[in-house]
Amino acid sequence: MENLLLIFDAVGIFVFAISGALAAVRSGMDLFGIMALSLMPAIGGGTLRDLVLDQPVFWVEGTTPIYIAFAAAGLTFFFSRHLAGKRLTWLTWADAIGLALFCVVGAEKALDVTGSMLIATMMGVVTGAAGGIIRDIICNEIPLVMKKGEIYATATFLGAGSFCLLIHFDVPGPMALWLAMGAAFLARAGGILKGWTLPEALH
Template identity: 75%
Template sequence: MENLLTIFDIAGIFVFAVSGALAAIRNGMDLFGIIVLALMPAVGGGTLRDLMLDQPVFWIEGTQTIWIALGAALITFVGARYLDGKRLKWLAWADAIGLSLFCVVGAEKALGVSGSMLVATMMGVVTGVAGGIIRDVICNEIPFVMKRGEIYATAAFFGAGAFCLLVYVGVSGPIALWLAMLGAFLMRAGGIVKGWTLPQALH
């Protein structure tokens, strides 16, 4: 379980950093801007979660997180020329993977700290979406989570809630992590590929 959480965490940090770097490149930022923006989604959600749970901030306890994000930023900087014209598409998918991984990692940590399924679900959503919000605001763009009808925070809520529910009914931790992550990813993928949206109030 601990090893799987570490893998999920590293993978989430990497792909979210890639999403930040791609957003920076799309907005014409230099290398410093790319590095800074890569760090925002990689550590932003987890930082807010840890502060709200009154826990040591994860990237201060272990700086390997920063190195992973820096590595992802540099790889994206070098490889961006090969993604010309497809950066928005790659950004959306990197963001979807990061969202799916972080919402369950955040829920697992919060569940262990608080023991509350509701708190854990909310912290899973915070972990999954807060960093992307920071990234998009810095780029002066409407965050994914605020776009009308966008399946985004809903996917994080589903993944975090599903993890808590699966653990509650006795599903083993690793299986719960995989199933919840996959559910969140498929829901977000449906929004990207099929244009799934939430229902809106009638006027």
């Protein structure tokens, strides 16, 4: 399970960094801006999670996440011209994949540290959603999580919560990771492709 968590974390950092870099390109930022903004979704949520849990910040303990994010930013910088007209689509899907991966990685770490399903679910949501919020605010855009009808934070809650429940019912760790990640991604994908929304209060 530890190796799978490392893979999930690395892939999540990579695709979230791509989403940040694409957002920077769409905003007309230069190479420095692209590199800097790639870090926001890649490490922002995990940093907040570690600070709240009073744990060593993951990218300070080992700098590999920074190099992964910069590699993703560099690739985006060089190939972004080929994505002209499709950058928002690529950003949206990179964000969806990163969200699904990070919410279960965050939940697993918090569950291991605290043993609380509630706290683990909350930290999964933070890990999956906070970095994207920072990215969008820097780009002067309404964060996806705040947009009316978006299945975004709900997807992270579903992924993190289902992971905790699966572990509680003794589902093997790797299977729990895959199932929870899949649930989060499908929920977000449904929102993107099918317009799934949560019900609103009656006026």
